[in-house]
Amino acid sequence: MVKEKTSKSGRRHFIGWSLFTGLVAFLGMLLYPVLRFIMPPKLAESSQNTVKAAKVDELSPNSAKTFPFNNKPAILIRLPNGEYRAFSAVCTHLQCTVQYREDFKMIWCACHNAKFDLNGNVSSGPPPSPLEAFDVFTSGEDILVSKKV
Template identity: 50%
Template sequence: MKRRDFLDWLFWISGTTVGAFVLYPVVRYLVPPEMPEAATRRVNAARGDELAPGAFKIFPFGGEPGILIRNPDGSYRAFSAVCTHLGCTVQYRPGERMIWCACHDGFYDLEGRNVSGPPPRPLERYDVHLAGDEVVVEKAQTA
C-alpha cells in the first residue's frame, strides 16, 4: 500500500470513528428513557352517586384513560378507553348502547368487542366492584 493510500484510509477510518463517537450519545439522548409502567392495578373511578344510569365517565388508569359505563339497571362495566385502531379516546353512545371512537368511526359493543369500523381488536375489559361509596375498577386477573 502506498503511503498516500494508507493516509487516505487512515483519514476516513479516524473520521468515521470520531463521527460515530459524536453521534452515538446524540442518538441515545434523543430517545427518552423508558419509564417503568405505573403498577396501577386498581383505581377509584367514580363515586357511587356520580353516574346516572346510561351515563359514562373517562377516568385515569395508570397514565391511560379508562371508560366507566353505568348500565340502565344500575350496574357498571369498565374498559380501557384507548381505541385499538390508532389510540384515540373512545366514548359511550347510550342511544345505540355502543362504545364509539370519533376519530375513525370505530364501534365496540358493550362487551368491548370491535364490531364495526377499522378497530382490529377488542377493548381490554376491567373488573368493577363497589367499595363503600366508591366504584373501584381493577385490571382483570388474567390481564
C-alpha cells in the same frame, strides 16, 4: 498579652458556637427529607392495579365517564340496567379515546366511527381487536376498577 489571649479564646468560642449551630442546621437538613420521605404520600400505591373511578351516586344509568388508569384513559360505563362495566378507553385502531354513546348504547370512537359493544368487542369499523375489559367493584362509596387477573 492578656487581651490577646481573651480575643483568641473569644474567636475560638465563636468558631465553636458557629460549628454547633452549623451542625444543628446540618442535622436538620439531613433529617427533614428523611422524615418527609417516611410519611407516605397521598397516593399510597406505587403501581395502580386498582383505581377509584367514581363515586357510587356519580353516574346515572346509561351514562359513562373517562378516568385515568395507569396513565392511560379508561372508561366506566353504567348500563341502562344499572350495572357497571369498565374498559380501556384507548381505541385499538389508532389509540384515540373512545366514548360512550347514550343514543345507541355502544362505545364509539369519534376518529373513525368505530363501534364496540358493551363487552368491548368490535362491532363495526377498523379496530383490529376488542377493548381491554377491567373488573369493577364497589367499596363503600367508591366504584373501584381493577385489572383483570
